[in-house]
Amino acid sequence: MWEAGGTVTNLRQVKGLEFDLVLLLEPNEDNYPARIEGRRNLYTALTRAKDELVFVSSTAPCALLIGAIDAGLIEPMEVNAIEPVQFTEEDDDPF
Numbered sequence: 001m002w003e004a005g006g007t008v009t010n011l012r013q014v015k016g017l018e019f020d021l022v023l024l025l026e027p028n029e030d031n032y033p034a035r036i037e038g039r040r041n042l043y044t045a046l047t048r049a050k051d052e053l054v055f056v057s058s059t060a061p062c063a064l065l066i067g068a069i070d071a072g073l074i075e076p077m078e079v080n081a082i083e084p085v086q087f088t089e090e091d092d093d094p095f
Contacts, residue, residue, distance in 0.1 A: 011041055014048050022049035025056050032062040039064060 007019070024045050032038040032045075042064050046053060055061065061069065061076075068074045 011045055015044060017048060018050045019048055020050050021052045021054070022046075023054050023056055026059065027055050027057055027061055027065060028059045029062045032064055034063040038062070 022045070027042070027045075032042040042062070055065070055074070065074060069076060
């Protein structure tokens with residue numbers, strides 16, 4: 001039985017868990033440096049996805065992902081025309 005919804009969490013809370021879809025935000029050098037800790041953290045994040053893994057970043061990917069991109073394992077997609085969301089006063093208090 002599938003249920004709608006999502007989980008927003010951090011890397012420390014997902015060890016041992018799996019998710020159908022994982023969005024990895026800002027997989028850049030600041031968050032996943034090319035050192036042992038960065039490799040371990042990236043491995044943990046990547047291996048949480050059962051079906052789909054999506055990277056979302058506003059900067060260049062970390063060096064640890066460059067090899068996978070060059071090998072065609074990760075397909076970069078640039079989206080340059082994202083319109084900002086405009087909220088109304090109603091949106092400020094939805095309940």
